[in-house]
Amino acid sequence: MKNIPDRFGIATSSIAVVLCWFAIDTIVAEALTPKPQPFAQELARAEPISGASLADWTAKAALRGDLVGDIAMARAAPALNRGTTAETPEKAAARQRALATASASLALAPHSSAMWLLVAMLSSRTQTEASVAAVLKMSYLTSSSDANLIPTRLAVLSLSPAIADPELRSLLRSDIRLILTRRPDLKAAIAGAYRAGSAEAKAIIDEDVRSIDPGFATSLL
Incomplete structure (x- = not known):
């Protein structure tokens, strides 16, 4: 019985550390994620994502499908821009990276109609x-x-x-x-x-x- 307070203290401290880490991760993810843009057939070209890998990791770690979706939108812009019709290797790579990010967003937020539509747009050339x-x-x-x-x-x-x-x-x-x-x-x-x-x-x-x-x-x- 004497160990119960100690165990309770350890448990509450552990929970506090996890919540603190989660809060910090969420703040960092929101700071690094590009601002949402209106959904359109041809997305506006976004500025390069600062710390793209970190933005990816923090958004996923925070379980924020909406933030991962914003990253997918920014990555999809070069692939969906119709200024050039040819599917260059760079455009194909951008398409695949954006598709992977959009799919990751849906894994966290399957209710996102916008992400389902984005996946359809990105996969139209490669899927049945x-x-x-x-x-x-x-x-x-x-x-x-x-x-x-x-x-x-x-x-x-x-x-x-x-x-x-x-x-x-x-x-x-x-x-x-x-x-x-x-x-x-x-x-x-x-x-x-x-x-x-x-x-x-x-x-x-x-x-x-x-x-x-x-x-x-x-x-x-």
Whole structure:
């Protein structure tokens, strides 16, 4: 019985040390992680990450999937920038590194719709149509009505062979209806997806828009 206070003291001291380390790690991770940027099909080029390896390690050690996701976004910018269409070795390496970081973010925060969408964008060149379709569905399932993601989701899906998937076609239609009925400020996203999309995407967009807003449908042509 005499040892109980000593054991309690050791336990509480150990917990205090762990909590202190966790707090310091979180502060360092937040300081090193790039600032979040708005999600878009072509991400803004971020400044090089200061202490990239340390930022990675501290964010993962703090179990902060959101911070790991911010690092993934910064790393994805060079790979997703469409200024050059050729897939150079540097661009391919950036794509793979960003994909690995985004996957690590999802391991910590599987509810992140933005990260599922980023993984779909990064893997579109290397994965099968079925794999990309499955990832895109996860982006919808985790947050189907996130207005910040709808423009990019429309743009990505309208260009992807995965649009052949019946479930994704239905989800695309849901986004279109949401914009036309509740978020008319996002109509430019529909126009952009229509103009850049595949023939199949154009047909779906035209049909849905024409059934709800014939005037806007005319402007797409």
